[in-house]
Amino acid sequence: MKLPAQIIDCDVHHALKSHMDLVPYLKEPWKSRVIKFGIQGGGGTYTSPIGVQRKDAYADDGRDAAAYPELVMEHLVDAYHMDYAILSGSTYAMSIHPDADYATAIVAAYNDYLIDHWLPNHPKLKGSMTVATQDPLQAAREIDRIGPHPDIVQVILISATHIPYGNRYYHPIYEAAERHGLPVAIHPGSEGSGISNPPTAAGYVSNYFQWHTCLSQNFMAQLVSIVLEGVFEKFPRLKFVLVEGGVAWLPHLMWRMDKNFKALRATTPWLKKMPSQYIRDHCYLTTQPIEEPDNPKHLQQIFEMMDAENILLFSSDFPHWDFDDPFMIMKGLSAEAKHKIFYENARQLYQLK
Numbered sequence: 001m002k003l004p005a006q007i008i009d010c011d012v013h014h015a016l017k018s019h020m021d022l023v024p025y026l027k028e029p030w031k032s033r034v035i036k037f038g039i040q041g042g043g044g045t046y047t048s049p050i051g052v053q054r055k056d057a058y059a060d061d062g063r064d065a066a067a068y069p070e071l072v073m074e075h076l077v078d079a080y081h082m083d084y085a086i087l088s089g090s091t092y093a094m095s096i097h098p099d100a101d102y103a104t105a106i107v108a109a110y111n112d113y114l115i116d117h118w119l120p121n122h123p124k125l126k127g128s129m130t131v132a133t134q135d136p137l138q139a140a141r142e143i144d145r146i147g148p149h150p151d152i153v154q155v156i157l158i159s160a161t162h163i164p165y166g167n168r169y170y171h172p173i174y175e176a177a178e179r180h181g182l183p184v185a186i187h188p189g190s191e192g193s194g195i196s197n198p199p200t201a202a203g204y205v206s207n208y209f210q211w212h213t214c215l216s217q218n219f220m221a222q223l224v225s226i227v228l229e230g231v232f233e234k235f236p237r238l239k240f241v242l243v244e245g246g247v248a249w250l251p252h253l254m255w256r257m258d259k260n261f262k263a264l265r266a267t268t269p270w271l272k273k274m275p276s277q278y279i280r281d282h283c284y285l286t287t288q289p290i291e292e293p294d295n296p297k298h299l300q301q302i303f304e305m306m307d308a309e310n311i312l313l314f315s316s317d318f319p320h321w322d323f324d325d326p327f328m329i330m331k332g333l334s335a336e337a338k339h340k341i342f343y344e345n346a347r348q349l350y351q352l353k
Contacts, residue, residue, distance in 0.1 A: 003081060004314075006343035007326055008352070010286050011187075011243050011315035012076065012085040014118060015066040021117070025109035030102060039106060041097035044190040046199070046211040050321055057319030066319045069121035076318045077124055080326055083343065084124050084352055088243065089114065092130040092158045092187055096194030100134035104142070107132050111146045119151040126350065128156040128185060134195075136169060140176035147180035153350040154241065156185040159218045160196035166222075166229030174235045183239040183284075183349055186222060188215045219245030220253050223279070227257065230270035232278045239349060241284045244317060248291040251305035254279060280307060284349060286315035287341065288324040300332055309337035313346045 016022065019038040023031055033040075057065045057075065065071040077085050091110040094103040111129045119127050129146045131139035146152055155177050163169055165186070177184050191211065192199030199205060200214040201221075219242050226232075226240060257275035265271065271278075293299055303309075316324050330338060346352070 003326060004338050004342040006339070007080060007082040007314060008084045008086065008343050008346040008350075009076070009080075009082055009316050009318070009326075010086045010241070010313040010346050011088050011288060012072065012318050013066055013320060014069075014072055014087045014089060015064060016113075017064075017067045021113055022106065022109040025112045026105060030105040030109075033102070034106075039091075041094060041099075041103070041194060044093070045193045046191075046205075046208045048208050048212075048321065052321065053319045054321055054323055064319075069118055069125065072125070072318075073122055076316065077122075080316075082124065084126055084346075084350075086153060086346070086350065087114070087118060087125060087127050088156060088185075088187060089128060089130065090189065092156045093160075093190045093193075094130070095133040095158045096160055096190050096196045097132075097134070098195050100132060100138070103132035103134055104138050108142055108145075111142070115146070115149055115151070119149075126151050126153045126352070128152075128154045129182075130156050131173060133157060133161070133170065133173065136172040140172040143173065143176035143180060143182070147176065147182055152182070153352075154183045154185050156187055156243075158190060158196075159186045159188045159215070159222060159245065160191040160193065160199075161222070162195050162197055164222055164225030164229075166225030166227070166231055168229070171231075171234065174231060174238055178235045178238045181237070181351070183241050185241040185243050186219070186245070187243040188218065188245060191215065191218055215244075216246040216249050220249055223253065223283070224257065227275045227278045228268050228271070230268065232282045233270050233272065239282055239284070241286065241313065241349070243286045243315065244288060245285070246289060246291055247285045247287065247306070247308075247312065248299070248302050250279075250285065250311075251302060254306070280311065284311055284313050284345065286313045287329065288315040288317040289322050290324060290329055296332055303333075303337075309333070309340045310345065312341045313349070314342045 254276035
């Protein structure tokens, strides 16, 4: 299968070489704490039994390819002739830490490290800054500090929360993101850990397989909250990106919201449009992990239902075990639809040239 002519990868997980990378950017008491104990609180309750990374995501000398800009370029960007790679990182998981001040210090150090050690290495690398949502006012100040950087293209948050993202508690974050023209991305990783809610609507599950399968539940709940609480009426220029949460669930969620809105709109008097229209106007979903039914025509039908060519962004999830190869996915799409999903939608969203 031939590669698309142009590609923007919207979920690339670069990594720290070690926790010591952040030490120069930390003040006391956080500096001594990280030196002694590493970065605490970003891990998940559920761990993959097959590991996190692809087995080939390492250099010949054993270095983690995700931890070195030149290796991300070699293993991913150059290998697949990509135009841009949107770096996701992983410190967004600090938002489940019970200590807001510690989490705020860690994410600020990460943002500085990203700007100093990754973004200057190649113009194809663009960054996602992160904030600690435990303190939305401090998070907004961090967006004001980092958001103006020309290579920062979005704010990324963890999908694991204790309050859904539509709640006005988070509005200072959205106000700051909109002020700087930055989309807000939501990414999974630590559902059921720290101060977040249980990982599924039914409670805690017993293994990673169940946890991983149910991640879409969080995305559905967050999207319902964001739309029906009127976030897009209050912040009309704000865009959201749902990263790594699947896509096939979207049509039935839009149908259900629209159906209920007809009878229950009195509970959401601030909404001026059908719920599904806010999603079409303000939201994007990344392709990885794309659901792959036995009959490819079924996925095509779902794409038609959700207007996929205008709402999807290609992502590989490099270097994780469920990496999606741009050679292999999205078969059967028209050339125009493929161009939008692999390139044009992201180019416009992130204001790339």
